[in-house]
Structure formats: C-alpha cells, structure tokens
Amino acid sequence: MGIINEEFDILLQDNIFTNTLNLISRSSTDDDICSIDNRILDRFCIDILPKIHHNVKYLILEPTSMERILLVSNYPNLTSLKLFNFEEHIALNYFTDKSIFQHIFKYQITELILENNDNYDYEEGIISSKEYNKNVYIPILTLFKNLQSLSIVGSSMLSYPPLSILNLPLNIFCSLNLTKLCIYVNSLDDCLYLLDGHLKQLTTFIVQIKNIHNNLSIIHNTDDLFNLECFSLTCYNLTNAYDNRVIPLFRRMKNLKKLTLYIRLANRSTFVDGTHLHKEILMHMSQLHTFTFYISSIIPYNDSFQLLVDNDIQQTFTNIGYYQTSCTVNYYRASKAICHVFSLPFTFDRLEMITNRFPTIIFHHVTYLQVFDKVQFKYKFFIRIAKAFPLLKYFTISSGLLSLIDFNKYEDDYIQSYPIIQFPHLISLNMMVENPYYIEQFLLNTKTHLPRLTELKLSYSHLKNVTKNFTRDATRHNCANIKQLIFCDECDYLTHFLHYFPVLDTVSYIKTIR
Structure with missing residues (x-):
C-alpha cells in the first residue's frame, strides 16, 4: 500500500486529475487483485474525494462503485458523467425523481455517456424493446433536464434494445438544450422523428439504425436541417x-x-x-x-x-x-x-460479405468480420485475414460449399510447412457451414492459435468428427477457454464432451445455419 499511497499523493497535486476522475474498478476472479481494488476505492472515498470534490467536473464510473463514490459529496461542479457497463437496473434504481442523486442528475449533468452492457432479447422482440423504452429511455429524458450531450453506445457486438419512438409518449424526446446526440434507434422513422423539430439546437447527430425499411409509418417534417x-x-x-x-x-x-x-x-x-x-x-x-x-x-x-x-x-x-x-x-x-x-x-469496426478478393490494406479498427465466397477459402486466405485484421474479435465464415478435399486425410500434418496462424484477440468464431474443413483449420493447434476464444458456433456433428469424438489432443488446446457453445443440430452430451471444455458455461441451439 505504500506505493499506492505515494501515487495518490502525487495525483492530488495534479489539477487535471482533480477535474476528471476515472474510477473504474477492475473486475477479477483473483482475490488479491480485488482486495487491492477495494483498498484503492476506500482511499479515494475516505481520504481523497472529500478533499477535491469541489474541483471534480467529470466522473467516469462503473455500477459497482457508482453509489459509494457519488455519496461522498454533492460535487457542486460536476457536469459530465460516464458510466461503463450500464444496465437497465441502473436506470430503474437511480434515474428517477426519488433517486438519492436527483440533485446531481436533474440539474447539474450536461453531458451523459452510457456504455451499454444490456443484451437485446431477440426471442421477446418488440416486447423487450417496449419495456426498455419505459425503463431506460423515458427516465433518462425525464430526469436529466439540462443535458446538452447524450451518448448511449454498446460495449460489444450484442446490441442493446434500440430506442423506438413509436413506443414512447408524444413529445417525450424534446429538448431546447441538446446539441449532441449519439443513440441507437429501431428504424429510420425513429431517426426522422428526432429530426422533426423536437431537437432544435442539435448540431451533432450520431445514429445507428437497426433497420431501414421502404414503408413509411408516419408523415415526417421535411424542412431543411440548417443547424x-x-x-x-x-x-x-x-x-x-x-x-x-x-x-x-x-x-x-x-x-x-x-x-x-x-x-x-x-x-x-x-x-x-x-x-x-x-x-x-x-x-x-x-x-x-x-x-x-x-x-x-x-x-x-x-x-x-x-x-x-x-x-x-x-x-x-x-x-x-x-x-x-x-x-x-x-x-x-x-x-x-x-x-x-x-x-x-x-x-469502422465491422465488415461483412468479404470474399477471397479484398484490398491489400490493414484494417486497424475492424473487430467483426464476415467472409463469404463461392469458392473454398484456403489456408493462405486465413493467413491474409490474420495480417489484415490484427484486432479481430468476432469472425464469421459463411459458405454453403461442401468439402473439396478428402476430409479424412486432412490431418494435422497436412500443412506442416505453413506457419501457425495467430488470432490473438479472437473471442467468437462462427463456423455454421456445411464444410468441416474450416473447423479442422481453426481448432487444430498446429494450424491456428486462438488463446482468447470463448464462444464457438458450429455444427455439433462436425465438432464431434473433427475432435474425434472429443478425444483428440491436437484440438483440445483451442477449446480450453470456450465458455459458450452454440449448435445448429442436436448433441448427445456424452461425459467426455463436457470434460473436453473445462470452463464451459452454456450450450444452446439456433434453428438455422447462417
């Protein structure tokens, strides 16, 4: 703790630090790391924040520590708030007129950034979206009276429920103060509604739209957007x-x-x-x-x-x-x-429908990639992919082709002369294809290295075949960290299947191959 205390003493002398506080506790299964984080949080709340609270203008928090930190003081100069891992329960508990932080949220906050960690319930569909509008969007728009900038963004490829204006009371999304809005909406109609004169001072509008349909559900204002x-x-x-x-x-x-x-x-x-x-x-x-x-x-x-x-x-x-x-x-x-x-x-961070032919450039920001072609992707293609997309996290291989080689002869020594392909950041791999060649390619540790793979989508029968009924050592390494398996066919849940995935949390199914 001596080193930690010394670092805090130095930070207290830094004016920038007293203007902006990034108080995000690390989450970990390591008890030592958690205990250190708790001691850091104790020091902030007991020794540091009471001394500098009047200088704090911008807080960056996460839900687990938010209440304790905000209760330290009334933060008279706090105007900007960013919440990581935001979920619906935060709005239900704190974004109300009965909130213990009403005095801060209602009049002081002019900039609100929410990094959303909720996942849209596709089985519930629009019902879930209606509830989310009621529990999240309406409270935000009702409570925060002086917002000039509102940003609600996703934290992963799994989208949170979008805003649907049709499910909100008329004129709920009106503001004479808002100049910047970053939001995810259900349809183009929702986007057009927001630009119908309800946000007259808006100068920056960043919108992700779930669907853009040709049908027009309501008549919109078509005035020019001069601001x-x-x-x-x-x-x-x-x-x-x-x-x-x-x-x-x-x-x-x-x-x-x-x-x-x-x-x-x-x-x-x-x-x-x-x-x-x-x-x-x-x-x-x-x-x-x-x-x-x-x-x-x-x-x-x-x-x-x-x-x-x-x-x-x-x-x-x-x-x-x-x-x-x-x-x-x-x-x-x-x-x-x-x-x-x-x-x-x-x-951009996403690319889809990429074929065997793509430009020889480095896509430094792409984390989601979907490839598709009428010819089989070969080993050299995946080498190119690994080099061109260095930060790839989500990879989908789409193809209806059957194997063009004798799969039974495609053993781990088939391409020993090639280097092992490295995907250091890949966490999700979707190989729901008819061709088991790709599963062989990615699961063999002599061909591909997947140190962070936690989600695998594929055919159970193909997986069973490639792993030789879950006994093959050469594919065991790339399966070691998988927590979620998603199949497009039935599986028999043999004992050795469970042992093959030591940290497996869930097994689920989807109805179609995609």
Whole structure:
C-alpha cells in the first residue's frame, strides 16, 4: 500500500486529475487483485474525494462503485458523467425523481455517456424493446433536464434494445438544450422523428439504425436541417430503401460539415460509385469538408450486364477528386455481384460479405468480420485475414460449399510447412457451414492459435468428427477457454464432451445455419 499511497499523493497535486476522475474498478476472479481494488476505492472515498470534490467536473464510473463514490459529496461542479457497463437496473434504481442523486442528475449533468452492457432479447422482440423504452429511455429524458450531450453506445457486438419512438409518449424526446446526440434507434422513422423539430439546437447527430425499411409509418417534417453540422448514420442490416429514404434525408442537410456513412445496400440496379455519391450527395453539401464512408451494394446481373472491375469503380472516385478511397468488386454467385467502396483510412469496426478478393490494406479498427465466397477459402486466405485484421474479435465464415478435399486425410500434418496462424484477440468464431474443413483449420493447434476464444458456433456433428469424438489432443488446446457453445443440430452430451471444455458455461441451439 505504500506505493499506492505515494501515487495518490502525487495525483492530488495534479489539477487535471482533480477535474476528471476515472474510477473504474477492475473486475477479477483473483482475490488479491480485488482486495487491492477495494483498498484503492476506500482511499479515494475516505481520504481523497472529500478533499477535491469541489474541483471534480467529470466522473467516469462503473455500477459497482457508482453509489459509494457519488455519496461522498454533492460535487457542486460536476457536469459530465460516464458510466461503463450500464444496465437497465441502473436506470430503474437511480434515474428517477426519488433517486438519492436527483440533485446531481436533474440539474447539474450536461453531458451523459452510457456504455451499454444490456443484451437485446431477440426471442421477446418488440416486447423487450417496449419495456426498455419505459425503463431506460423515458427516465433518462425525464430526469436529466439540462443535458446538452447524450451518448448511449454498446460495449460489444450484442446490441442493446434500440430506442423506438413509436413506443414512447408524444413529445417525450424534446429538448431546447441538446446539441449532441449519439443513440441507437429501431428504424429510420425513429431517426426522422428526432429530426422533426423536437431537437432544435442539435448540431451533432450520431445514429445507428437497426433497420431501414421502404414503408413509411408516419408523415415526417421535411424542412431543411440548417443547424446540423455533423451527421453519422450506421446501419448493419441490408436495406433497399437507400435511394427512396436516405438520400432525401441527406438533401435536407444544407450546412453539413462532416458526414459519416456506413450502409449495406441490396437490390439496386447499379453499384454505388464516386459518380453517384457526387451527384446525389456531395454536390448538395457545399460546406462539407469531411466524408467518411463504407458502402456495399449488391446487384443482380445476367449475360447482358457489362462486367465492371475494381479499376472501373476506382476511376469514378478519381474523377471527382476523391483519391483516398478503395474498392473491390466480386461476382460471388451466378447472378449476384457485390461492390465495396470506402474511404481511407478505414475507420469502422465491422465488415461483412468479404470474399477471397479484398484490398491489400490493414484494417486497424475492424473487430467483426464476415467472409463469404463461392469458392473454398484456403489456408493462405486465413493467413491474409490474420495480417489484415490484427484486432479481430468476432469472425464469421459463411459458405454453403461442401468439402473439396478428402476430409479424412486432412490431418494435422497436412500443412506442416505453413506457419501457425495467430488470432490473438479472437473471442467468437462462427463456423455454421456445411464444410468441416474450416473447423479442422481453426481448432487444430498446429494450424491456428486462438488463446482468447470463448464462444464457438458450429455444427455439433462436425465438432464431434473433427475432435474425434472429443478425444483428440491436437484440438483440445483451442477449446480450453470456450465458455459458450452454440449448435445448429442436436448433441448427445456424452461425459467426455463436457470434460473436453473445462470452463464451459452454456450450450444452446439456433434453428438455422447462417
């Protein structure tokens, strides 16, 4: 504790430290680490916070320590609050008029950031979303009267329930103070509702939309959004409403200075390229100085279609003066083609429908990747993936192909000459495919190293085959840390199956292979 005390004494002399406190306790199963954390928290609450509470303007907390820290003082100058691992029960317990922190939340907090750790209940669907609106979104909008900046973001690939305006009382989301909003909504209608004049001072709007549909459920205001200077739209699900609904929204943003767009388009007649972006978006935004984008477009084609290649698409960006871009065109099915276009450097954390052909660049921010192709992915492809996506955490391999090799001969010495592929950050691997070759490739420790893999999605019969009925030592190492198994078929729960996964918590099933 002597070293810890000395560090605190130094920190107390630092003005920056007294303005912003990052008080996040580490969670660990190690009793020694936990006891040290508790002693640190004791020291903060007993010796440090009472001395500096009047200087604290920004608190970064987590739920386990939030109440104790906020009870130390009334923090008269606290205006910004960030909560990690936020869950529904926090709102139910603290974001109410009866909250013990009402005096802080109601009038002092002008900036609220919630890193959400709730998982959306897909079985419950909209019912869960309705409850979440009632228990989380309404209390936040009702209690925090002076918010100027509100950000609610997810902490993992599992999405928390989105905001659905249709499930809220009319005019609940109105504010004359809010200038920045970062939020996840259920539909484009919810996004349009927020831009209907309910947030008149909004200058920055960062929105992730679950679904963008063509059907219009309500009539929206179409006035220009003169105050909006920064807009970011992200939609991971495929949409066919881009031309009819998204482009008209962009046309309302006359004074936009910064635009970020991540969208996946289906059933268009042509690819989105530089010419399209200039004509439909850029030429209508005279103040725009930053355009960051990723757009994939899937189109049908036949024998009369003029096949385009990467250079054809790239030239359209050169023609409009956009040189920091990249693209790739793939004809991945007999009658389907996909084109990916994006700005450089690539700043998004997700990529889908990547085939054997992708640009030779490093995707430093991508943590989720889904690959698909009409030909089998070979060993060298996965070597490229490991190098191109160094921070990959979630990896999905999609293919309906059966094995192109004799699987019974594909033993761990089949490719001994190749180096072991390293995926140091991978925690979730989805291999619900017809081809057991990929399971062999990833589970053999002579081919792939997966030190952090905790979730595995695949066919039980394939897993049983590759592990030789859960007796194979060469696949045991990459299975050692798996906590969750998700199968698309029935399993027989043999005793040695359970012993093969020493830290296994849950086994579940999904109905379809995807």
